[in-house]
Amino acid sequence: xxxxxxxxxxxxxxxxxxxxxxxxxxxxxxxxxxxxxxxxxxxxxxxxxxxxxxxxxxxxxxxxxxxxxxxxxxxxxxxxxxxxxxxxxxxxxxxxxxxxxxxxxxxxxxxxxxxxxxxxxxxxxxxxxxxxxxxxxxxxxxxxxxxxxxxxxxxxxxxxxxxxxxxxxxxxxxxxxxxxxxxxxxxxxxxxxxxxxxxxxxxxxxxxxxxxxxxxxxxxxxxxxxxxxxxxxxxxxxxxxxxxxxxxxxxxxxxxxxxxxxxxxxxxxxxxxxxxxxxxxxxxxxxxxxxxxxxxxxxxxxxxxxxxxxxxxxxxxxxxxxxxxxxxxxxxxxxxxxxxxxxxxxxxxxxxxxxxxxxxxxxxxxxxxxxxxxxxxxxxxxxxxxxxxxxxxxxxxxxxxxxxxxxxxxxxxxxxxxxxxxxxxxxxxxxxxxxxxxxxxxxxxxxxxxxxxxxxxx
Ligand SMILES: Cc1cc2nc3c(=O)[nH]c(=O)nc-3n(C[C@H](O)[C@H](O)[C@H](O)COP(=O)(O)OP(=O)(O)OC[C@H]3O[C@@H](n4cnc5c(N)ncnc54)[C@H](O)[C@@H]3O)c2cc1C
Numbered sequence: 176x177x178x179x180x181x182x183x184x185x186x187x188x189x190x191x192x193x194x195x196x197x198x199x200x201x202x203x204x205x206x207x208x209x210x211x212x213x214x215x216x217x218x219x220x221x222x223x224x225x226x227x228x229x230x231x232x233x234x235x236x237x238x239x240x241x242x243x244x245x246x247x248x249x250x251x252x253x254x255x256x257x258x259x260x261x262x263x264x265x266x267x268x269x270x271x272x273x274x275x276x277x278x279x280x281x282x283x284x285x286x287x288x289x290x291x292x293x294x295x296x297x298x299x300x301x302x303x304x305x306x307x308x309x310x311x312x313x314x315x316x317x318x319x320x321x322x323x324x325x326x327x328x329x330x331x332x333x334x335x336x337x338x339x340x341x342x343x344x345x346x347x348x349x350x351x352x353x354x355x356x357x358x359x360x361x362x363x364x365x366x367x368x369x370x371x372x373x374x375x376x377x378x379x380x381x382x383x384x385x386x387x388x389x390x391x392x393x394x395x396x397x398x399x400x401x402x403x404x405x406x407x408x409x410x411x412x413x414x415x416x417x418x419x420x421x422x423x424x425x426x427x428x429x430x431x432x433x434x435x436x437x438x439x440x441x442x443x444x445x446x447x448x449x450x451x452x453x454x455x456x457x458x459x460x461x462x463x464x465x466x467x468x469x470x471x472x473x474x475x476x477x478x479x480x481x482x483x484x485x486x487x488x489x490x491x492x493x494x495x496x497x498x499x500x501x502x503x504x505x506x507x508x509x510x511x512x513x514x515x516x517x518x519x520x521x522x523x524x525x526x527x528x529x530x531x532x533x534x535x536x537x538x539x540x541x542x543x544x545x546x547x548x549x550x551x552x553x554x555x556x557x558x559x560x561x562x563x564x565x566x567x568x569x570x571x572x573x574x575x576x577x578x579x580x581x582x583x584x585x586x587x588x589x590x591x592x593x594x595x596x597x598x599x600x601x602x603x604x605x606x607x608x609x610x611x612x613x614x615x616x617x618x619x620x621x622x623x624x625x626x627x628x629x630x631x632x633x
Contacts (some may be wrong), residue, residue: 181226181247181248181249181270182247183226183227185246185247186243186244186246186247186249189239189242189243189246189247190229190239190240190243193229193230193231193232193236193239193240194229194230194231194232194277195227195228195229195230196227196228196229196230196274197227197228201228202224202225202226202227202228202272203224205225205228205254205257205272205274206223206224206225206252206265206266206272207221207257207264207265208254208257208258208259208260208262208263208264208265209257209258209259209260210259210260210261210262210265210586212260212497212500212501212504212511212512212583213260213261213511213583213584214511214560215563215566215584216261216262216584216585216586219262219586220262220265220267220586223262223265223266223267224266224269225252225266225269225270225271225272226269226270226271227271227272228254228271228272228274229271229272229273229274230274230276230277231273231275231277231278232277232278233277233278234278234292234354234384234385237273237275237278237354237382237384238354238360240271240273241354241355241356241357241360241382242357242358242359242360244270244271244356244612245356245357245358245360245610245612246358248610248612249270249271249612250266250268250269250270250271250612250613250614250615250630251270251271251272251273251356251612251613251614252264252265252266252270252271252272252273252378252613252614253272253273253275253324253328253378253382253383253613253614254272254273254274254275254276254325255275255276255293255294255321255322255324255325255326255328255329256276256296256317256320256321256322256325257320257325258315258317258320258321258325259325259329259330259377260497260583261583261585261586261591262586263328263329263377263378263586263614263617264325264329264378265586266614267586267614267615267616267617267623267626267627267630268615268616268626268627268629268630268631269630270612270615273382275293275294275322275324275325275382275384276294276296276322277294278292278293278294278295278324278384279292279294279295279296279299280292280295281295281300281303282385284303284304284307284309284390287309287389287390287391288349288387288388288389288390289303289304289309289311289387289388289390290350290385290386290387291303291323291385291386291388292324292384292385293322293323293324293325293327293383293384293385293386294322294324295322295323295324296318296319296320296321296322296323297311297314297315297317297318297319297321297322297323297326298314298318298319300323301314301318304390304393305393308392308393309390309391309392309393310390310391310392310393310394311335311388311390312335312338312339312347312388312389312390312391313332313333313334313335313336313338313339313340313341313342313347314326314333314334314335315330315333315334315496316333316334316492316493316495316496316497316498317498318334323386323388324383324384324386326342327342327348327351327373327374327375327383327386328373328374328375328376328377328378328383329375329377329378330342330375331343331375332544333496334424334425334454334492334495334496335424335425336544336545337417337423337424337425337426337543337544337545337550338422338423338424338545339391339545340544340545340546340547340548341544341545341546342374342375343370343371343374343375344545344546344547344548345367345368346389347388347389348370348374348386348387348388348389349366349386349387349388349389350364350365350366350370350386350387351364351365351370351373351374351383351385351386352364352383352384352385352386353365353373353381353382353383353384353607354381354382354384355381355606355607355608356381356382356607356608356609356610356612356613357609363381363606363607371599371600372599372600372602372603373600373603373607375588375592376588376597376600376603376604377588377614377617377618378613378614378617379588379600379604379608379613379614379617379618380600380603380604380606380607380608380613381603381607381608381613382613394422394424394456394457395456395457395479395480396424396454396455396456396479396480397454397455397456397457397460397477397478397479397480398452398453398454398476398477398478398479398480398483398488398490398491399451399452399453399454399455399463399474399476399477399478399491400440400443400444400450400451400452400453400474400475400476400491401450401451401453401467401472401473401474401475402444402445402448402449402450402472402473402475403448403449403450403451403470403471403472403473404448404449404471405449406428406430406431406449406539407523408470408471408472409428409449409450409451409472410428410521410523410541410552411470412428412451412466412467412470412472413426413427413428413451413541413543414521414543414550414552415466415470416453416463416466416543417543417550421459421462421463422455422456422457422458422459423453423454423455423456423459423463424454424455424456425452425453425454425491425492425495426451426452426453426542426543427451427452427453427491427494427495427496427499427540427541427542427543428449428450428451428540428541429444429449429450429451429452429494429495429499429540430449430538430539430540431446431447431448431449431450432446432535432538433450433494433499433502433503433538433540433557434446434448434450435506436499436502436503436505436506437489437494437502439487439488439489440476440488440489440494442475443475443476443488444475444494448473450475450494451472452491452492452494452495453491454491454492455477460477464477476488495540495542496542496555497512497555499512499540499555499557500512500555500557503538503557509559509560510557510558510559510560511557511558511560511566511583511584512555512556512557512558512583513554513555513556513558513566513569513570513573513580513583514553514554514555514580514581514582514583515553515554515555515556515573515578515579515580515581516551516552516553516578516579516580516581517551517552517553517554517578517579518577518578518579519549519550519551519552521552524576525573525576525577525578526539526554528572528576529556529569529572529573529576532572533569533572535559536558536559536561536569537556537557537558537559537569538556538557539554539556540554540555540556540557541553541554542554542555563584566584570582585620586616586617586623587616587617587618587619587620587622587623588600588617588618588619589618589619589620590619590620596618596619600618601618604618611626615630
């Protein structure tokens with residue numbers, strides 16, 4: 176990897192006293208995330224690495240590093256837990272990794288909110304707020320490794336989203352405190368709709384050091400598995416659970432062909448039945464069981480979080496969303512995945528056509544979530560990778576059938592999401608990162624091409 180001519184001695188002099196990692200092996204490890212779920216991204220990103228990792232222990236040190244980066248024109252990629260899927264935390268053109276994980280303190284827990292530093296692990300944060308009988312509204316299934324800042328800068332929603340919506344929905348994230356990349360860094364606090372300026376911006380427009388999130392009273396979630404002979408009936412059961420008066424935190428419908436990947440759950444998810452994995456509140460359990468029975472579903476597991484831990488059973492959330500891909504990859508590295516959104520109301524004919532056309536190349540699972548109050552259905556089908564051309568052929572077929580595809584095999588924000596550059600985020604980038612040093616090449620294909628031309632292909 177060729178770095179532009181950077182005066183590293185000058186930079187190091189300015190960050191003197193702050194922890195630096197320069198061992199090439201450790202730097203390489205910290206330059207990776209979960210991009211390798213995509214064989215396409217694996218080809219383009221696996222050799223990309225930073226020059227150094229810098230590990231500030233508080234916001235004052237973050238400001239010192241931001242200032243030095245601006246002065247010496249050093250590219251900077253912020254890293255939380257490094258669990259992102261699209262190479263979000265992989266430096267395309269060298270520079271430094273800013274490891275944010277030592278900023279890990281809770282600052283305040285109030286009635287309905289928590290303020291904390293951005294490098295806290297999501298699981299740790301959820302444990303802290305549980306001590307006050309509250310809980311996070313949503314989290315990624317990677318909660319034990321992911322940071323809360325990384326979730327907001329790189330993620331979208333996940334477990335809990337069927338109840339509370341996605342991160343971008345009003346009121347879920349209450350404020351972000353951001354350090355700008357300037358010789359004299361400023362602190363900008365974003366609140367309300369302004370959160371969108373930095374949410375899902377892949378750390379391209381400022382360093383989040385603190386944040387405030389909404390909380391809910393804690394619920395004793397029970398992990399449930401319901402078995403069905405017919406996959407479509409499982410989806411209909413999932414739809415029936417999408418009710419405001421139900422206490423539901425997760426609904427995930429999983430094809431029976433996933434069963435061999437979930438060996439630990441073989442007693443609850445046999446290979447001749449499709450499964451609905453769910454997290455259900457105590458007030459809804461009786462009705463949930465009655466609804467399952469009325470649709471021919473068999474409840475094979477209903478267990479509290481505490482009992483689950485005692486018995487060493489895999490939690491429902493590790494059988495859902497993108498943890499499905501992880502479970503499959505543990506057995507066979509040739510699996511990858513797609514990300515699909517369905518038009519509402521859900522019409523199963525698209526999925527029926529896909530299953531008929533692609534057979535064992537594709538295993539379906541469906542995830543329910545809310546966006547702006549409305550229920551939505553997503554799928555992250557597991558796909559047996561043979562070639563890039565074939566992957567896009569299947570992906571295009573979903574689009575022909577009226578579905579939306581969020582491309583998981585590209586590393587820029589624009590290509591992966593709405594296919595356009597977000598003007599609000601770009602305007603904020605001019606303010607928070609005037610030299611274009613933050614995670615260069617991640618906003619759009621055009622920016623990536625320009626950055627690679629400037630810094631060299633590596
Ligand atoms: C098996 C699996 C399941 C997953 N499930 C979900 C899911 O359900 N929902 C979901 O949304 N995602 C999911 N993800 C993706 C990812 O785990 C989450 O988005 C996670 O919250 C990212 O947190 P992190 O600390 O690992 O972020 P990182 O990977 O370290 O960073 C993510 C992005 O945010 C930037 N960033 C990190 N910290 C900061 C900061 N303080 N300031 C500015 N920018 C920053 C980074 O530069 C990078 O671009 C999943 C991934 C895997 C592998």
